[in-house]
Amino acid sequence: MPKSYIVDDDYNDxxxxxxxxxxxxxxxxxxxxxxxxxxxxxxNKKKTKSSYRLQAGDLIEIYNISKLKPVDKKEKxxxxxxxxxxxxxxxxxxxxxxxxIVINKPTGIPVQSGTKSFKNIIDILKNSKYFENSKPFIxxxxxxxxxxxxxIAKNRKYAQLFTSLFRIRKIHKTYLAIVYGKVDxxxxxxxxxxxxYENNKKIFQKALSNLRIIKSNNSYSYLELNPITGRxxxxxxxxxxxxxxxxxxxxxxxxxxxxxxxxNLMLHAYKIKFxxxxxxxxxxxxxxxxxxxxxxxxx
Numbered sequence: 001m002p003k004s005y006i007v008d009d010d011y012n013d014x015x016x017x018x019x020x021x022x023x024x025x026x027x028x029x030x031x032x033x034x035x036x037x038x039x040x041x042x043x044n045k046k047k048t049k050s051s052y053r054l055q056a057g058d059l060i061e062i063y064n065i066s067k068l069k070p071v072d073k074k075e076k077x078x079x080x081x082x083x084x085x086x087x088x089x090x091x092x093x094x095x096x097x098x099x100x101i102v103i104n105k106p107t108g109i110p111v112q113s114g115t116k117s118f119k120n121i122i123d124i125l126k127n128s129k130y131f132e133n134s135k136p137f138i139x140x141x142x143x144x145x146x147x148x149x150x151x152i153a154k155n156r157k158y159a160q161l162f163t164s165l166f167r168i169r170k171i172h173k174t175y176l177a178i179v180y181g182k183v184d185x186x187x188x189x190x191x192x193x194x195x196x197y198e199n200n201k202k203i204f205q206k207a208l209s210n211l212r213i214i215k216s217n218n219s220y221s222y223l224e225l226n227p228i229t230g231r232x233x234x235x236x237x238x239x240x241x242x243x244x245x246x247x248x249x250x251x252x253x254x255x256x257x258x259x260x261x262x263x264n265l266m267l268h269a270y271k272i273k274f275x276x277x278x279x280x281x282x283x284x285x286x287x288x289x290x291x292x293x294x295x296x297x298x299x
Contacts, residue, residue, distance in 0.1 A: 002042075146267045179266075
């Protein structure tokens, strides 16, 4: 007999594989896919995919997985910020309410800890007054070196809501960037197949962004960018592909161009707008002093 579970509201619109990992057992993804193929997991009496989006009330039946062992993971060491550091984030807060917080993320710090980074936004904020009675949920990311508007949810309901809005492209983002070269005025849209690798397999992803030149000279251009899709390093890759890499980018640059030694990436998430329950939200984040100084001096 299978074990039966009813999906609760907390996991409405969550992927099946995420629900299984959190509620049942954390398995390697390849093994999870295998037991799906073996028909050991059914949703509403039907075979399904790991990417299936669950709905509250769905019936999940799981057959004979008692012998499976969870992934042996090393415990992550969390970053413990000092009170003074936590206090500095008051200056970055743009919006704070019971469901989410919006900050102007500083450059040089990742959203969450990783293999190459320890200090991170999430561990700092979870120790702050803004999350005294809740915990932070990541709903989107900015690169470590990118500054600007960042939304962090305070509960699972709003985390899922924001994730859905991002997926159906109902959250609109505007970036500002300073790039090498005088961008061709005819370029208004960047449309690409971007490449990334997963388990040594080459995967292509469609990427679409709108571009507007705010100001330019023979050396540099100041741009407004609107990414329609949300691929990893999308704007950085696309601008490199058209021959205008972002200043301060030491990952996506042209070898034949003299690289300026600047202290941060000249890419800033300037605005974000979305609608929830017929209320329109618009948030702006001022770029930092280094960005402003370069802009005034060079363009």
